[in-house]
Amino acid sequence: MVNDILLGAAAVFVVLVIVVLYRAVRGPTMQDRVLAVNVIGTNTVVILALLSAALDVPYFLDIALVYALLNFLMAVAISKFTVERGGVM
């Protein structure tokens, strides 16, 4: 029962990710896109945590942690790139 609710919540989050994808594709500015991808990444972390609880596989949480770090790195890299064309790190 609880597992079904958690899985259902994960499915809803994936649908939300698809909705946010509209902003990432449509833009219109690059900041919109960076923020949208950041939201998608954060949702990915949430989905992974929900799946970890629902399927009872604790090591999914490790992957969620790596995602959270990567997500931050990606947002910083793209933001820096848009500000000073060329500087990534």
Next chain:
Amino acid sequence: MEYVAYALVIFVILTGIATALLRDVLAAIIVFAAYSLGMALLYTLLLAPDVGLTEAVIGAGVTTILLLLTIVKTVRPGGERTFERLDPRAALACGALAVVFGLTLPDLPAVGDPNSPILSYDAVTGHYLTQSYAETGVENTVTAVLAAYRGFDTFGEATVVFAAGVAVLVVLRREVFT
């Protein structure tokens, strides 16, 4: 479980199409990072967390930064259009190819099917599962196959990557990557 997977497949297909059609290369790179995140989530859902982890690190992390470094010298396209204009013949060819590949899907065994070739030929699969630790001393069977049983193959791949790196340095007339 299935609904999560279906929604993820839709997400991955949408991001793939958007990556191909976006006019602005920077936007395409950003959407491609989202594609990698979805793909990694799909791998994790199929209980291949190590593949999902690799996809996230390589696809979303390293590839994004490498692509950004690649487009430094390019200029943004002007104009108001968000998407590239579609060539009908190319779209038709791509669609036909996708249909042909899709037709092979029903012939694949289901996930965890005991009658699938990989599980029914126990002489091969069972040998690696039971003997790999005794023969190589590596605890993870996948790692044992990758690094020990087909070690020369992996060594060859590493050589190819190294040669490519050296070639890039020669072309750029540099001594180090900066």
